[in-house]
Amino acid sequence: MTSSGSVGVVSPQTAHFAEPLTLKSGAVLPAYDLVYETYGTLNAQRNNAVLVCHALSGSHHVAGTYAGKPKSVGWWDNLVGPGKPLDTNKFFVIGVNNLGGCFGSTGPTSINPATGKPWGADFPFVTVEDWVAAQARLADLLGIERFAAVVGGSLGGMQALQWTLAFPDRVRHAAIIAAAPKLSAQNIAFNEVARQAIKSDPQFHGGHYYEHGVVPVNGLKLARMVGHITYLSDDAMGEKFGRKLRHGEHKYHWDVEFEIESYLRYQGDKFASYFDANTYLLATKALDYFDPAFDYDGDLAAALARAKADFFVASFSTDWRFSPERSRELVFALIQNGLKVSYAELESTAGHDSFLLDDPQYHAVLRAWFDGIGV
Amino acid sequence: MSTRFDFEVIARWVQPGDTVLDLGCGDGSLLAFLRDTRGIKGYGVEADPKRVVACIRNGVNVLQIDLEKGLTDFNDGQFDHVIMSLSLQAVHHTEKILDEMLRVGREAVVSFPNFGYWKHRQAILNGRMPVSETLPYEWYDTPNVRFFTIADFEALCEQRGIRILERAAFDEDKPVAEEANFLASMAMYRLAR
Numbered sequence: 001m002t003s004s005g006s007v008g009v010v011s012p013q014t015a016h017f018a019e020p021l022t023l024k025s026g027a028v029l030p031a032y033d034l035v036y037e038t039y040g041t042l043n044a045q046r047n048n049a050v051l052v053c054h055a056l057s058g059s060h061h062v063a064g065t066y067a068g069k070p071k072s073v074g075w076w077d078n079l080v081g082p083g084k085p086l087d088t089n090k091f092f093v094i095g096v097n098n099l100g101g102c103f104g105s106t107g108p109t110s111i112n113p114a115t116g117k118p119w120g121a122d123f124p125f126v127t128v129e130d131w132v133a134a135q136a137r138l139a140d141l142l143g144i145e146r147f148a149a150v151v152g153g154s155l156g157g158m159q160a161l162q163w164t165l166a167f168p169d170r171v172r173h174a175a176i177i178a179a180a181p182k183l184s185a186q187n188i189a190f191n192e193v194a195r196q197a198i199k200s201d202p203q204f205h206g207g208h209y210y211e212h213g214v215v216p217v218n219g220l221k222l223a224r225m226v227g228h229i230t231y232l233s234d235d236a237m238g239e240k241f242g243r244k245l246r247h248g249e250h251k252y253h254w255d256v257e258f259e260i261e262s263y264l265r266y267q268g269d270k271f272a273s274y275f276d277a278n279t280y281l282l283a284t285k286a287l288d289y290f291d292p293a294f295d296y297d298g299d300l301a302a303a304l305a306r307a308k309a310d311f312f313v314a315s316f317s318t319d320w321r322f323s324p325e326r327s328r329e330l331v332f333a334l335i336q337n338g339l340k341v342s343y344a345e346l347e348s349t350a351g352h353d354s355f356l357l358d359d360p361q362y363h364a365v366l367r368a369w370f371d372g373i374g375v
Numbered sequence: 376m377s378t379r380f381d382f383e384v385i386a387r388w389v390q391p392g393d394t395v396l397d398l399g400c401g402d403g404s405l406l407a408f409l410r411d412t413r414g415i416k417g418y419g420v421e422a423d424p425k426r427v428v429a430c431i432r433n434g435v436n437v438l439q440i441d442l443e444k445g446l447t448d449f450n451d452g453q454f455d456h457v458i459m460s461l462s463l464q465a466v467h468h469t470e471k472i473l474d475e476m477l478r479v480g481r482e483a484v485v486s487f488p489n490f491g492y493w494k495h496r497q498a499i500l501n502g503r504m505p506v507s508e509t510l511p512y513e514w515y516d517t518p519n520v521r522f523f524t525i526a527d528f529e530a531l532c533e534q535r536g537i538r539i540l541e542r543a544a545f546d547e548d549k550p551v552a553e554e555a556n557f558l559a560s561m562a563m564y565r566l567a568r
Contacts, residue, residue: 312431331438332448338394338416342431345439347424361424368431 004083007039010064010074012104015141021099021134024289027124030113034138035104036060036096039080040088042144048375049144050091051135052076053152053159056227056283057275059103062095063088078358085367090375091148098159099134100126100282108278109210119278121207126282128155128290132162136170148373150309151175153355154322155283158290161330164307165292173373175312175366178319178355180326181300181333182291187321190230191284194223198277207278220277221268228267233318233351300329301336311341312369314362316354342369380548381563382408385458385484388541388565389413393455396480398442398472399462402426403435410435443467446475458484461509461561464519470535477537477568486563489544491524491556508547509560525556532566541565 012035021029037060042049052062054075063080066072080086080093097105100123108123115122139147150163150171157179163171183191198204201219205212229237241260256262296302311334315327324345334341344365348354354362382405389395391414397406400419403426409415418436421427430437440448443466446457457480459472464487466472476483488509489495495505504514512519523531525544532539544551544559551559 328440328448335418336450336453340436341418341438342427342436343438343440344424344427361428364428365424365431368428372431372434 005081006077007064007074007081007088009067010037010039010061011066012037012060014104015138017134017137017141019137021130021137023124023130024127025125029099029106029124032099032106032134033104033110034096034099034106034134035101036094036138037062037064037074038095038142039063039093040091042092042142043375045375046143046145047148048091049139049142049147050086050093051139051147051150051163052080052086052093052095053131053135053150053156054095054098055152055154055156056280056287057271058156059101060095060097060105061103062093076356078356079363079366085363086151086370091370094138094142096135096138098126098131098283100279100286102276102279107276108207108282109276118208118210120210121278123278123282125285125289127286128158128162129166131286132159132166135159135163136167139170145170147171147173148375149173149175149370151177152179153177154179154352155287158287161292162290164309164311165304168306168308171309173312173369174309175314175369176327176330177312177314178316178322178327178352179330180322181293181330183287184326188288190226190321191288194226195281195284197222197226198281201277204277207281209277215272216277217269217272220272220275220280221265223277223280224271224275225264225268228264230321231352233320233349235318236350236353239349300333304333304337304339307334307337307339309339311339312344312366313341314344314346314355314365316346316348316351318348318350319352319354321352379408380545381460381486381561384543384563385409385460386412388482388484389415389456392416394453396420396449396454396457398446398457398459398476399465400426400430400435400437403430403433403437405458405460406430406435407433442472445471446479449479451478452481454480456480456482456484460484460486461488463487464521464523467520469521470531473531473535473537473566477566481567482540483566484563485528485566486561487523487528488519489525489556489559489562490522491526492546492560493557494560496557507560525559525562528562528564532564536568538567539564540567 061074063074063077082089097103100107108119112119150160152160157176160174164174198219201216203214204216244259246256292303293300315324331343395415395417397419406417457476498505543563544555
């Protein structure tokens with residue numbers, strides 16, 4: 001491994017867009033803010049920009065830490081930094097919080113100009129297509145005509161794919177990791193369980209809980225617990241927790257008996273303390289709706305015909321939420337179009353979460369791929 | 376073993392701009408060579424993780440999929456050429472892979488070490504399994520699972536209705552014109568249905 005470091009202390013910026021954005025649903029956002037961070041320097045040719053798209057619970061805070069908060073490490077800090085596979089000495093890297101988010105970009109917690117109150121459940125549905133359209137406006141603002149690469153994992157990978165379809169001339173390379181060209185019924189089912197958990201929480205108040213000064217903590221916690229189970233593999237969970245007991249014996253009570261219960265509750269509580277339930281609802285719907293082949297009678301290859309980018313696709317052997325089969329579907333549809341694509345099917349024990357880890361083989365492949373991008 | 380002489384034969388057999396699928400593409404050097412000399416558009420299939428990285432470093436499209444599972448995800452006639460360079464002897468399902476190569480490709484290019492090479496025969500006569508430049512492994516540590524001669528392969532082609540369009544045979548890196556099954560250590564074929 002070559003020496004690699006952190007991008008150091010970073011701070012987010014906010015871009016305001018006064019021009020209305022018509023969303024895929026037909027709704028119009030009159031104006032909006034996008035919060036973003038950048039790492040590295042845009043070169044004189046402006047050809048070294050890389051957009052990193054976040055997944056369901058991610059944010060614009062991809063790398064580095066905030067001043068005075070050493071634990072506030074970005075969600076893909078192991079990938080992005082000087083000397084790291086996505087090397088900020090070479091690339092100008094951008095992370096942006098998507099529309100409908102809860103980390104500063106316009107979303108359900110923002111004030112609806114029509115009512116003067118938080119949007120809440122009235123915030124319009126946002127899709128992967130809408131997110132990419134908004135990201136393109138941010139690229140305009142930053143003077144980036146064409147990205148060297150757009151990359152993302154999971155829901156972020158769907159955005160990277162959408163970039164190549166919506167703006168074929170604005171993205172030279174796309175990395176689509178642990179993603180799928182559309183969700184399966186099982187995936188949508190898990191999302192629906194998560195949504196019902198939130199919506200059936202008495203504190204949800206039809207999505208207008210802000211006005212009541214409460215948060216549907218239990219629903220959000222439950223949603224995250226379900227999600228978390230699907231992000232881990234059976235093996236990883238077995239290895240980490242097995243049937244380990246909290247008290248070393250069976251207590252015959254409803255409190256934590258098995259360590260896995262404790263872990264899930266902890267993860268759920270932690271998530272519910274900082275994430276917005278309406279954003280979670282919107283993001284799961286964006287996942288469900290994404291299906292570029294929908295307008296092509298399900299013919300994915302036909303849907304991808306307009307793409308021009310060079311692709312990298314990766315999947316993980318134990319990822320059952322976005323299984324290797326789903327990535328292969330995408331790969332073969334790209335090949336049918338004669339597009340350049342490399343595909344890595346990585347051995348991993350960590351399930352869907354693998355895409356956030358720094359497995360040596362995974363990072364070696366990514367490093368090689370990023371190294372091959374000319375700037 | 377993958378020295379330039381067999382690359383050059385394959386380069387003669389493909390046309391500029393052809394689409395090529397290379398099964399068991401290693402570090403991608405054949406595809407890189409064909410790209411640089413013939414302007415082909417190619418994809419390699421490789422299961423080994425380190426070689427996948429090497430392919431990406433060589434700027435070659437590589438697909439990390441298991442060949443033994445077949446080429447079912449590829450469409451009929453999707454490529455001008457499907458190549459399997461010095462790997463056929465390491466594949467269990469020989470007939471299936473040949474059928475698949477000629478389904479997915481208009482033509483197939485296959486090369487393999489000739490078990491009938493005189494030095495190999497000599498080794499057997501001396502009572503030992505051959506170890507040579509083309510068969511460099513000890514019997515207990517070989518990735519090869521099928522051992523066959525030029526005559527065996529041509530009989531299989533005949534039996535399966537596979538047309539041999541061209542053959543090139545070599546003794547190490549020197550072309551062999553006659554008595555290939557005895558004198559050649561390696562053979563290359565251009566095949567079609």
